[in-house]
Amino acid sequence: MNQAERYEEARKKYAAIGVDTDAAIQKMMGIPVSLHCWQGDDVTGFDHDGPLTGGIQTTGNYPGKARTPEELMQDMDMAIKLMPGKKKLNLHACYAIFADGEHADRDKLEPKHFAKWVEFAKERNMGIDFNPTFFSHEKVKDGLTLSSPDEETRKFWIEHGKACIRISQYFAKETGMPCVMNIWTGDGSKDIPADRMGPRMRYKDSIEQILSEPYDKALVKPCVESKVFGIGVEAFTVGSAEFALSFAASHDGCLPLMDNGHYHPTEVVSDKIPALLCFFPEIALHITRPIRWDSDHVVLFDDETKEMAKEIVRNDALSRVYMALDYFDASINRVAAWTVGFCSWQKALLNALCLPNGELKKLQDENRMTELMVMQEDVKTYPFGEVWEEYCRQCGVAADYSWLDAVKKYEAEVLSKR
Numbered sequence: 001m002n003q004a005e006r007y008e009e010a011r012k013k014y015a016a017i018g019v020d021t022d023a024a025i026q027k028m029m030g031i032p033v034s035l036h037c038w039q040g041d042d043v044t045g046f047d048h049d050g051p052l053t054g055g056i057q058t059t060g061n062y063p064g065k066a067r068t069p070e071e072l073m074q075d076m077d078m079a080i081k082l083m084p085g086k087k088k089l090n091l092h093a094c095y096a097i098f099a100d101g102e103h104a105d106r107d108k109l110e111p112k113h114f115a116k117w118v119e120f121a122k123e124r125n126m127g128i129d130f131n132p133t134f135f136s137h138e139k140v141k142d143g144l145t146l147s148s149p150d151e152e153t154r155k156f157w158i159e160h161g162k163a164c165i166r167i168s169q170y171f172a173k174e175t176g177m178p179c180v181m182n183i184w185t186g187d188g189s190k191d192i193p194a195d196r197m198g199p200r201m202r203y204k205d206s207i208e209q210i211l212s213e214p215y216d217k218a219l220v221k222p223c224v225e226s227k228v229f230g231i232g233v234e235a236f237t238v239g240s241a242e243f244a245l246s247f248a249a250s251h252d253g254c255l256p257l258m259d260n261g262h263y264h265p266t267e268v269v270s271d272k273i274p275a276l277l278c279f280f281p282e283i284a285l286h287i288t289r290p291i292r293w294d295s296d297h298v299v300l301f302d303d304e305t306k307e308m309a310k311e312i313v314r315n316d317a318l319s320r321v322y323m324a325l326d327y328f329d330a331s332i333n334r335v336a337a338w339t340v341g342f343c344s345w346q347k348a349l350l351n352a353l354c355l356p357n358g359e360l361k362k363l364q365d366e367n368r369m370t371e372l373m374v375m376q377e378d379v380k381t382y383p384f385g386e387v388w389e390e391y392c393r394q395c396g397v398a399a400d401y402s403w404l405d406a407v408k409k410y411e412a413e414v415l416s417k418r
């Protein structure tokens with residue numbers, strides 16, 4: 001059988017359980033997923049020479065890291081060509097691109113410092129999401145930014161947040177797509193604090209000041225991302241889960257952002273997604289793969305990744321959940337890391353769209369739990385690979401590992417010469 005015949009057989013098998021795989025493929029084409037630029041250069045950026053701070057860490061020293069905006073865009077382009085589906089570009093403020101001899105500190109960033117990224121995104125019909133960068137900077141004082149007791153420090157970072165609101169609105173206007181602007185800080189302490197509420201009250205006030213910058217709520221979607229702990233910040237995190245969730249719930253237009261690497265290891269974000277969808281019109285996700293901690297391994301097509309996608313699809317929430325990838329592995333080829341992670345989330349979404357979700361819910365509601373278990377196990381071995389292959393064919397990309405040949409060639413010709 002050739003590919004078309006194999007897909008036709010798979011299509012029939014799925015149709016027999018009420019799943020329309022053609023419709024699933026069509027739907028996939030229109031779902032934007034945000035691709036993070038920071039996989040390409042180990043979260044370094046272009047506006048500083050110092051180390052990565054904020055409690056996050058990249059491990060590995062694989063050759064070929066992008067060193068300039070041109071190299072990063074070239075590498076990203078290489079990866080984008082290998083991935084099916086609709087992409088959005090996710091930038092951090094530290095990826096500002098300055099003209100020769102020009103520099104602006106984080107509190108003075110302007111839209112013009114991101115004009116080259118806008119050009120890049122528009123040429124590829126991508127929207128842009130944005131993140132103020134509250135780390136890797138000398139004005140992070142004693143590990144604190146927006147929650148600092150030092151008013152000068154706090155003011156600097158509030159001004160950075162406001163500048164990022166203005167830049168986010170510029171992105172949305174230029175690309176015609178809303179910009180999700182995510183606020184995350186690594187603020188916290190290594191050891192037991194004496195005051196947990198003071199820093200949180202300052203953090204609350206700082207985010208409120210940032211959001212007082214005028215913006216169009218249809219264009220800019222501010223989010224607050226929580227975290228459980230960071231490296232060197234083990235005892236206390238200011239922006240904890242309860243803090244971020246309560247802030248979003250009590251501030252109109254502000255979304256909670258869940259990063260599935262930012263919880264205790266036995267907690268699962270798949271269960272948190274429907275809980276938040278009961279209350280929030282829109283939520284945001286950072287999709288990553290934590291191993292024992294927020295290790296930011298490349299996203300795989302694993303059980304929890306599948307389960308997160310299922311919760312979005314079966315609750316009809318594809319237009320209510322802003323999905324972004326957030327991981328960085330410096331120990332393997334970075335173009336391959338981008339491609340595997342993006343394709344894994346694409347697989348998870350397509351897989352969720354190829355499940356008889358209505359039927360399964362009905363079995364649960366009728367308390368036919370034996371049938372539910374049998375059916376959920378049965379669909380696991382359906383010919384999903386054929387649907388994935390057909391989707392990739394329609395998107396004009398390779399469905400199997402043969403894309404790795406292109407990456408190896410690129411590594412030999414471009415990356416290894418850096």
Ligand SMILES: [Mn+2]
Pocket residue numbers: 225259286326
């Ligand atoms: Mn994140």
